[in-house]
Amino acid sequence: MKLGNSSKLGLLLLMAPLLIWLFALILLPHVDMFFLSIREKVAPRVYQTSMANYMEFFNEPLYWNTFARTAVMSILTTAITLLIAFPISYYIAKMLKGRMKAFLFVLCLLPFWVSELVRTFGWMILLRETGIVSSTLQWMGVVDGPIEFLYTDATILVGLVYSSMLFMVVPLVSTLESLDDSYIEAGYDLGGNGFTVLREVVIPHAMPGIVSGCIVVFMLSLGNYLTPVLLGGKDSLWFTEQIYAQFITRFNWEQGAAFGFLLLILSSLIVWAGLKLSRQTLSETMG
Amino acid sequence: MANGADVSEFDLECSNLTKRFGGFTAVNNISFNIPNGSFFSILGPSGCGKTTLLRMLAGFLEPDEGDIRIKNRSMLGVPPNKRPVNMVFQHLALFPMMTVAENIAYGLKRQGVPKAEIAVKVQSALDRINLPDAGPKRVDQLSGGQKQRIAIARCLVLDPDVLLLDEPLGALDLKLREHMKVELKQLQSQFGTTFVYITHDQSEALVMSDQVAVMNNGVFEQVGDPQDLYYNPKTAFVAGFVGDTNRWKGVVKATSGSEVQVATDDGLTLTATGIGQGCKTGDAVDIFVRPESVALSRSADALSGMENRLAGQVKNVLFNGANSRILVQDPTNGGEIMVTLPQTGEFNDLRAGQDLHLGWKLSQAKCFAQEAGKASGAEVA
Amino acid sequence: MANGADVSEFDLECSNLTKRFGGFTAVNNISFNIPNGSFFSILGPSGCGKTTLLRMLAGFLEPDEGDIRIKNRSMLGVPPNKRPVNMVFQHLALFPMMTVAENIAYGLKRQGVPKAEIAVKVQSALDRINLPDAGPKRVDQLSGGQKQRIAIARCLVLDPDVLLLDEPLGALDLKLREHMKVELKQLQSQFGTTFVYITHDQSEALVMSDQVAVMNNGVFEQVGDPQDLYYNPKTAFVAGFVGDTNRWKGVVKATSGSEVQVATDDGLTLTATGIGQGCKTGDAVDIFVRPESVALSRSADALSGMENRLAGQVKNVLFNGANSRILVQDPTNGGEIMVTLPQTGEFNDLRAGQDLHLGWKLSQAKCFAQEAGKASGAEVA
Amino acid sequence: ETLRLLTWGGYAPENVIELFQKETGIEVEVTKSNNEDMISKLRATGGSGFDLAQPSQDRIAGAQFEHEIYKPIDLSKINADLFIASMMDGTKKNTTVDGKVYGVPHIWGTSGLIVNRKEAGSIADYTDLCSEAVAGKVSYRLKRPTLIGFAFSMGMDPFAAYDDTAKYSEIMGKVEEKLIDCKSNVKSYWSGGDALMNLIRSGEVTAAMAWDTGGWKLNQENADVTFVAPKSGALGWIDTFALPAKTKNEEAAYKWINFVMQPKIAAMITASAGNFTASKGADEFAEPALKKQFQDSFPPEAIDNIKWYPPVPAGLEDIEGKVLDRVKAAQSN
Amino acid sequence: MISSIPQSRTFRGIYAAYVSLFFIYLVVPLVVVAVFAFNDSLFPSLPWKGFTLDWFFNDTEPRLGVFHDRGILKGVGVSLFVAFWVTVLSLFVGTCNAFLFERNSFPFKNVLYVMALLPLVIPGIILGISILVFSNSLVNGVEDLLGWELEFLRPGLVLVILGQFSFITTISTLVISARLRKFDLSLEEAALNLGASKMTAVWTITIPYLKPALVGAGIVAFLMSFENFNTTLMLVASDSPLTITMFDRLREGSTPALNAISLLLMIVSAILAFISILVQREKGVK
Numbered sequence A: 001m002k003l004g005n006s007s008k009l010g011l012l013l014l015m016a017p018l019l020i021w022l023f024a025l026i027l028l029p030h031v032d033m034f035f036l037s038i039r040e041k042v043a044p045r046v047y048q049t050s051m052a053n054y055m056e057f058f059n060e061p062l063y064w065n066t067f068a069r070t071a072v073m074s075i076l077t078t079a080i081t082l083l084i085a086f087p088i089s090y091y092i093a094k095m096l097k098g099r100m101k102a103f104l105f106v107l108c109l110l111p112f113w114v115s116e117l118v119r120t121f122g123w124m125i126l127l128r129e130t131g132i133v134s135s136t137l138q139w140m141g142v143v144d145g146p147i148e149f150l151y152t153d154a155t156i157l158v159g160l161v162y163s164s165m166l167f168m169v170v171p172l173v174s175t176l177e178s179l180d181d182s183y184i185e186a187g188y189d190l191g192g193n194g195f196t197v198l199r200e201v202v203i204p205h206a207m208p209g210i211v212s213g214c215i216v217v218f219m220l221s222l223g224n225y226l227t228p229v230l231l232g233g234k235d236s237l238w239f240t241e242q243i244y245a246q247f248i249t250r251f252n253w254e255q256g257a258a259f260g261f262l263l264l265i266l267s268s269l270i271v272w273a274g275l276k277l278s279r280q281t282l283s284e285t286m287g
Numbered sequence B, C: 001m002a003n004g005a006d007v008s009e010f011d012l013e014c015s016n017l018t019k020r021f022g023g024f025t026a027v028n029n030i031s032f033n034i035p036n037g038s039f040f041s042i043l044g045p046s047g048c049g050k051t052t053l054l055r056m057l058a059g060f061l062e063p064d065e066g067d068i069r070i071k072n073r074s075m076l077g078v079p080p081n082k083r084p085v086n087m088v089f090q091h092l093a094l095f096p097m098m099t100v101a102e103n104i105a106y107g108l109k110r111q112g113v114p115k116a117e118i119a120v121k122v123q124s125a126l127d128r129i130n131l132p133d134a135g136p137k138r139v140d141q142l143s144g145g146q147k148q149r150i151a152i153a154r155c156l157v158l159d160p161d162v163l164l165l166d167e168p169l170g171a172l173d174l175k176l177r178e179h180m181k182v183e184l185k186q187l188q189s190q191f192g193t194t195f196v197y198i199t200h201d202q203s204e205a206l207v208m209s210d211q212v213a214v215m216n217n218g219v220f221e222q223v224g225d226p227q228d229l230y231y232n233p234k235t236a237f238v239a240g241f242v243g244d245t246n247r248w249k250g251v252v253k254a255t256s257g258s259e260v261q262v263a264t265d266d267g268l269t270l271t272a273t274g275i276g277q278g279c280k281t282g283d284a285v286d287i288f289v290r291p292e293s294v295a296l297s298r299s300a301d302a303l304s305g306m307e308n309r310l311a312g313q314v315k316n317v318l319f320n321g322a323n324s325r326i327l328v329q330d331p332t333n334g335g336e337i338m339v340t341l342p343q344t345g346e347f348n349d350l351r352a353g354q355d356l357h358l359g360w361k362l363s364q365a366k367c368f369a370q371e372a373g374k375a376s377g378a379e380v381a
Numbered sequence D: 001e002t003l004r005l006l007t008w009g010g011y012a013p014e015n016v017i018e019l020f021q022k023e024t025g026i027e028v029e030v031t032k033s034n035n036e037d038m039i040s041k042l043r044a045t046g047g048s049g050f051d052l053a054q055p056s057q058d059r060i061a062g063a064q065f066e067h068e069i070y071k072p073i074d075l076s077k078i079n080a081d082l083f084i085a086s087m088m089d090g091t092k093k094n095t096t097v098d099g100k101v102y103g104v105p106h107i108w109g110t111s112g113l114i115v116n117r118k119e120a121g122s123i124a125d126y127t128d129l130c131s132e133a134v135a136g137k138v139s140y141r142l143k144r145p146t147l148i149g150f151a152f153s154m155g156m157d158p159f160a161a162y163d164d165t166a167k168y169s170e171i172m173g174k175v176e177e178k179l180i181d182c183k184s185n186v187k188s189y190w191s192g193g194d195a196l197m198n199l200i201r202s203g204e205v206t207a208a209m210a211w212d213t214g215g216w217k218l219n220q221e222n223a224d225v226t227f228v229a230p231k232s233g234a235l236g237w238i239d240t241f242a243l244p245a246k247t248k249n250e251e252a253a254y255k256w257i258n259f260v261m262q263p264k265i266a267a268m269i270t271a272s273a274g275n276f277t278a279s280k281g282a283d284e285f286a287e288p289a290l291k292k293q294f295q296d297s298f299p300p301e302a303i304d305n306i307k308w309y310p311p312v313p314a315g316l317e318d319i320e321g322k323v324l325d326r327v328k329a330a331q332s333n
Numbered sequence E: 001m002i003s004s005i006p007q008s009r010t011f012r013g014i015y016a017a018y019v020s021l022f023f024i025y026l027v028v029p030l031v032v033v034a035v036f037a038f039n040d041s042l043f044p045s046l047p048w049k050g051f052t053l054d055w056f057f058n059d060t061e062p063r064l065g066v067f068h069d070r071g072i073l074k075g076v077g078v079s080l081f082v083a084f085w086v087t088v089l090s091l092f093v094g095t096c097n098a099f100l101f102e103r104n105s106f107p108f109k110n111v112l113y114v115m116a117l118l119p120l121v122i123p124g125i126i127l128g129i130s131i132l133v134f135s136n137s138l139v140n141g142v143e144d145l146l147g148w149e150l151e152f153l154r155p156g157l158v159l160v161i162l163g164q165f166s167f168i169t170t171i172s173t174l175v176i177s178a179r180l181r182k183f184d185l186s187l188e189e190a191a192l193n194l195g196a197s198k199m200t201a202v203w204t205i206t207i208p209y210l211k212p213a214l215v216g217a218g219i220v221a222f223l224m225s226f227e228n229f230n231t232t233l234m235l236v237a238s239d240s241p242l243t244i245t246m247f248d249r250l251r252e253g254s255t256p257a258l259n260a261i262s263l264l265l266m267i268v269s270a271i272l273a274f275i276s277i278l279v280q281r282e283k284g285v286k
């Protein structure tokens, strides 16, 4: 029902902030970035419209290798995060009650309340060659010399999974909590066991949470900068790093804009494919 | 009773079941046996331990003491998915991510029944519950009553020894509930499965059951068939909880055989039949009189045969067709008595404010030792 | 009727009210007047337009046609916050972020009543609904029935000309609902405010109301006092909807005065009293007989005085104390008839499978022109 | 009143800022940065957001030509007497675009090698960083000085090829190959001076291409570690003062320049940054220890061998950028 | 699976062990950061050189404690400023959006809704650069055309605030909408019915009802702003928020002062988290 007849003007006033936000801060900037990206620098201070910046991406294996690497690592991060987080979320949502549940849930949120920089910093202290893990292992006599744990892909994954955990746990816990215990009991009561109930009742129910968690984690990993840069060391080239590099150390905004666009398009494609595969929609999972 | 015998006339036998939560005893040393193929209800107020008891039967709670035997096999330590019982949950717990047919097929699949056979069984189950075309529907496309029937079919297709039902009508609206009462009873006799049905609604229990156990504070106060409970309650709690009734509190002044003279707290002197212990002179008692047991008359004379007589003023006529009642205000103390109007229509012209005489027989007033404190029940006034 | 007069005996007058949603007419040209201080119920099945009508009275919907006059002042164009009516919402809509006292004070504050006076009024309202100490409580600390009373007090403290209630008992459980029916009626007479009460539960309407309007498909089928509706329904819909009843469909074979001979679709020949138009030879009709109007006997002879007689087999005994019924299966066609057992207890020993004779008088079988298609109502069988 | 200074770590120590504020009442807000970062920040802001920047002298002309992020320096407001004349002239020459001067010198120093002599005594040139002896214990920056240094060390002269893009690309190609080859030797590519020092302190790195000053600082803590001028020649740089195009507080900028170029103040900055300044007479106040370290690292022939950066023509950095990216992205084996 | 389903002791044991390991994984990096804030060493790493509070309170280089470190204090100030405005703006716009989407229908509603969700799936860096590029075009365009210098749209705090606002608003919109969706419209009708005007009804009933969501969204917005790096990096000029300052320090080579400020951040965050939980759990407004 409509309370009174909210006039057109009222609606427009209510809509104004939304429109300003979406147009001035999201839509137009992206349009402008697109125009920038199709501007080729032919000589200092001379530009022409062309797809050269995009061609550059495809012609230079370095760039698309980096992109593919970033995408694969992000998908890997997403998968690992899901695998680790699901049992945890299930434990919190279904096996615990009352205070303990609230406490562990808040504990899951803990890393999020601290900035990513600090989290990554913690991992650096732990994993560097003279760091805690290496020293502990030496002290325990497991290894005889110091070991460098930093600067490998595995380290990047550890860091990314760590930072992503919250964004998986929260949607999972909330969908799992919304699964009434009686569905699980009914599954057992009708003869199911842990595995079949999980597969046929729990996971289908949790699907929206799984998908929304995966989307967010994937996008956050793809768009991450700090973790790969700080933990990745010499071999890591993250695609965002390429974009930053184009903007910051090469002053080549045109190229950077093109990369930005490619990242956007390709990530949208992957998310879209994920949604299609899981038969979910963006507004259902995120909204 | 039949413990140890090889074949039992009872589908379900429970002995000395006890369940405690912390210091609180939710189910207290309950024993009962349910004959094969009967409709057994457990009736009691909220929090009395009904669900706790049922969940022990289903295997979702382990009893602290006692044994549960189904078809003469102990269920202790048997996990829920291995027990020959199925349960209809209060909110049904139909799997929303599956179609109706998939819901019904779920348990069969778990048993490894071949696909073709599953399809046949599912269809025949759907036919038996009169929803032959519902198979491909999604659960949320069904009405409340249809869901109800699917939930039952989902269990019955597995041919359980005992079907447990936890207030399955609680979520339905009034009219539908009335209708489903009759239908449930018919489904049960059609399938011949033993039903254990829990409810806090006495009319459900009375209408459907072969046997009813009235439960209170973790124990069974009385087990019997519906008529028995209604006409021969053994405790004050049962008298108050099963069926509508008027209740007075009072103290026994004199006794003679089973006849008890009671001075009520609001100043009347009533004569009632004492039942059980605790109706000796000086005891605090409750007296119960059903609204339909009270005779009405415009003149005092017509009621001279009744041991209890009162005069009062009609305070409110609660017209409800065949089920109409009046609220009569007792002149001495302002207390109210609910009286059912006779079906004869003799008093249909009664109006609020008119004077009236009431009376009831000794045998229709039942006197019990007073319940401990808080307990109430279902008295109307 | 009283339109135009300066002082009206009616608190609320509606004339030719119509409301359409798109092409669908939810309320169709309804006119009625409600006398000052009366309890007026609107009874109808789900979706018949009750809420739509009430929301027009409250000002949340503008009628497409017609006028609403309260105390002789037209309400057209008056926004809801300026109308001298208040509404008790179906789910009560007590403000959860406020205490009970703040809830009751809300409307007074909006009227700019001084603080001290508000406190006094709130306390007196709490006293009158028998919850003198509830003021500082949070809403979620109250029981369902207490919330109910607070919601009413919140409106009555504003001293509205008319109080609108949209199925306020719908959310309560069975026992509490029974209790609140009586209580609501008492509150109304105590405050003397005009109540417009909507419900789909006929027993609520019958028990509480001075006048009941039976609504169906956007129109009032019949307006009258409860007895009137129950004993003298004017349409098949009212006969079916108000009170439980048995229904047969059939075709008129012969008429003689108001007496109608009907061949039912399941092959019986019944005699009934024709009511209204549409009971001429050849017409399709419905016949209604209330379960309590059917006489039972073990022998056919005892029923010889009855115009309608049947023999059947007891299919199911629905024991429910004073309210017990049996389902008798008609031998000729398998159709079922619901019969109330007499309060005398004469047939208390009936069991399923026994044979029985049934009979009822011509005057107790009512014959109406058949309702258009779908409509059903509340028949039991 | 504040002066927003975009500069390198160590160039604006707290004590100098305090003295400046005491004298002028102007607060100094320091943003620490590096050459690329300075250019990109100023490019992004169109030359606003800062009042004074300190890019190296070779990086001014190209950036100015392409992005117009600086405004010419009003030499009349600079007290030329405070500067070592030869440096002033050299810087002016290299930072002139369209006849206008965009930079005056502040601090100079070199890039070369920091070596732990005990563990990596064999390292004498950039290419030695790729030798087996220091495998896994090497660090350098992935920035253009590394490319230049390696080119020299490989016997080529990149500066000579500055105006010949094709030739320059070829040189860079070879360097790229070398660096990719060398990758498995590298512990990590450092990005900040202190970060590198921590790596060396902890012993995780024993040889690095780095600024001289870091080596000298470490030398004070651990005599084994020191700065070594490579055989092919240290790379000499001069960091300047340049005015962002939209500086809001030009007056304060000039005041700051003239203030920090006073010999005593300049010596304080030398103490903090570890490098010598273009301030005439500041030597006198510099710590003897530092002078000693300088002389140790730079025997006369090494001084003569310093390769001073000529201005980078616009466009070269695109070539270098890609080389650096490819090196970064290559998998070490 | 759930407490009512019997499980073997081993299974439960393994499960509990797994959960414990997970929480160790979660907590260890933070504990390490916190502990090394007290290490009496110039850089935050082993070996442990003894306990000190210098990294909090000492006032001289090189062992400058956070409470005397102007750069860090300045960064905290800037971050607070930015976070404050981001919170205010995103709560305001989020509330408008919630009312718009939950209470109104209008053409292209779905399109706009999906658009409003998009910032969640646009990488922060891209938001940063697109806003940078656009504001740059805008400023230069206006300057060329009109000769006005729109200084505030140059990189700097205004852009930082706008950049963070651009995606945090999505989150506040979602949080507030979710609560508004649960709001029973009849509460507002009841208020009207009791004599309140539309505005009064919203103000006295709906907004108080939204309070937990507003507080929750506010805290989330504040923290997200406070820790944002990717978007901010592209849009800062001379006033760096704390994360940027810390990143520069980390790259430059850090002292345990960084641990000290991190520890302080953790404590403040934990307090905020605690408050938000308290508010969300506040009884009677469920």
Ligand SMILES: Nc1ncnc2c1ncn2[C@@H]1O[C@H](COP(=O)(O)OP(=O)(O)OP(=O)(O)O)[C@@H](O)[C@H]1O
Pocket: B021, B022, B024, B026, B044, B045, B046, B047, B048, B049, B050, B051, B052, B053, B200
């Ligand atoms: N897991 C539990 N822990 C502690 N107490 C419990 C638990 N489950 C039930 N109880 C308590 O045991 C008592 C009986 O609960 P139960 O659910 O069996 O009641 P019920 O008869 O089913 O009531 P209702 O009609 O309201 O469903 C209640 O007082 C309840 O609070």
Ligand SMILES: Nc1ncnc2c1ncn2[C@@H]1O[C@H](COP(=O)(O)OP(=O)(O)OP(=O)(O)O)[C@@H](O)[C@H]1O
Pocket: A001, C021, C026, C044, C045, C046, C047, C048, C049, C050, C051, C052, C053, C200
């Ligand atoms: N805003 C609306 N737009 C379109 N149709 C409506 C709207 N409101 C009600 N209707 C329709 O009008 C009819 C009457 O609705 P109304 O809510 O008045 O029924 P009701 O008698 O109150 O039913 P119930 O007992 O279920 O509350 C229904 O068919 C309903 O679908």
Ligand SMILES: NCCCCN
Pocket: D008, D009, D010, D056, D193, D211, D213, D237, D239, D273
């Ligand atoms: N240009 C090099 C600067 C070195 C700072 N210590």
Ligand SMILES: [Mg+2]
Pocket: B050, B051, B052
């Ligand atoms: Mg229960």
Ligand SMILES: [Mg+2]
Pocket: C050, C051, C052
């Ligand atoms: Mg309605």
